[in-house]
Amino acid sequence: MLRPGRAESGGAWVRIAPESRQSTRPFDLDTLRNIYHTTKMRLGFLIAACALAGVAVSPASDLAAWQVAVLGVATLLSSASAGAFNQLWEADIDRIMRRTSTRAFVTGRFAVTPVWYAGILLVLVLSVVAAALATNATAAFYIFLGAFTYGVVYTVWLKRRTWLNIVIGGLAGSFAVMAGAAAVGAELAPAPLILAVVLFLWTPPHFWALAYACRRDYQAAGVPMLPVVFQERVSTLTILAHTIVLVLLSVVPFWLGMGWIYLLSAVVGGVVFLxxxxxxxxxxxxxxxxxxxxASIVQLGLLLT
Incomplete structure (x- = not known):
């Protein structure tokens, strides 16, 4: 199977050759486990939680429980489709990086075939349609934007080109919050807008910390993450500066009526992260x-609970 690559070929076509360990049973536990990791379901649950948080902080929510449930599942599945596309597209650099070298498309447990592309597109379309039917077209559009931002803008266009990749890619979580707010017709309300900005600011230091820990892998793969492009001091100070702005902004919703419990969570999480x-x-x-x-995960978890 051939597709464009950069890490090893200088822009030439890269052959992704499946190995011999593909499962012959389509629904065994090992296959389901591989699907879970390939679709990045842990990230998907986080994105879905952001959408539900967008509903929760919006004023005058009159959605029925089933509508909220459909919105959450649609967000989860759209994120899963983007996550699967990310691993499908990045199989060439995943094989270089130790952290990702056991992923299913790298080891050959899953073959890179057109069926995967079709399945990913189908899941995304069904997710967007379900959200539109259960809530409204605006919420569905935000769900699409989140998946498109992560799957195409970040994965295809930016990740291998600029250290700002994850700064712009951070919009994926923000769009999930906006989808939740739009579902109740409150996408312009202050609280969800601020929460969306908080998610936008949270994503870069979260992933920059990961990139710092794995910077040799990213350097070997030719991915220009912040700790790869800049010196150690610049990288760590940038992470700190970003986090300071994030923590300061995260307490603002308290003055918009979020309550003392929210303030306590924001302060505790912010102190841990800072x-x-x-x-x-x-x-x-x-x-x-x-x-x-x-610490970034702890902070976000406290903000969303």
């Missing part, structure tokens, strides 16, 4: 970068 980032500046090690990565 402390880890400050430590990274003074102790720029791989273990500390992983602590920043973990």
């Amino acid at each position: 402390r880890a980032c400050i430590m990274l500046v003074y102790k720029p090690t791989i273990p500390q970068a992983w602590r920043v990565f973990a």
Whole structure:
């Protein structure tokens, strides 16, 4: 199977050759596990939670429970389609990076075939249609934008070209929040707009911490992430600066009526995240970068609960 690649061929076509370990049983546990990881379902659940948070912070939500459920599932599946496309498209660089070298398209557990492209497109279309029928066209459009941003804008256009890739790619989570707000007709309300900006600001330091911990992999694969392009000091200070702005903005919804519990969650999560980032500046090690990565997840989890 041939498709465009960059990491090893200087822009030439790269042959993705499946190995011999493909499962012959389509629905065994191993296959389901591979599908789960290939579609990046953990990321999908996070994106779906962002959509539900967009509903929760919006004023005067009159959606029925089934509508909220359909919106959540549609967001989850659209994210899954984008995640699968990401792994399908990046099989050439995934085989170079130690962290991703066991992914199904790299090892040959899944073959790179047109069936996958068709299935990914079908899942995305069904997700968007379901969201439109259950809520409205605006919410469905935001769901599409989220998947398109991650699958095409980030994966195809930006990731191998600029260190700003994840800055723009961070819009995927923001669009999920806007989908939730649009579902109740409140996409212009202050609270969901601020939450969308918070998600936009959260994504870069989260992934930059990961890239810092795995920067040798990204360098070998030719992916210009921030820690690969810039020196250590610049990278860690950029992560810290981004996080400071994020934490300051994350407390603003309290003054928009989100309540004391939200404020406590925002402050605690912000302190955890900031402390880890400050430590990274003074102790720029791989273990500390992983602590920043973990702290970012704690902070977002507290914000969304």
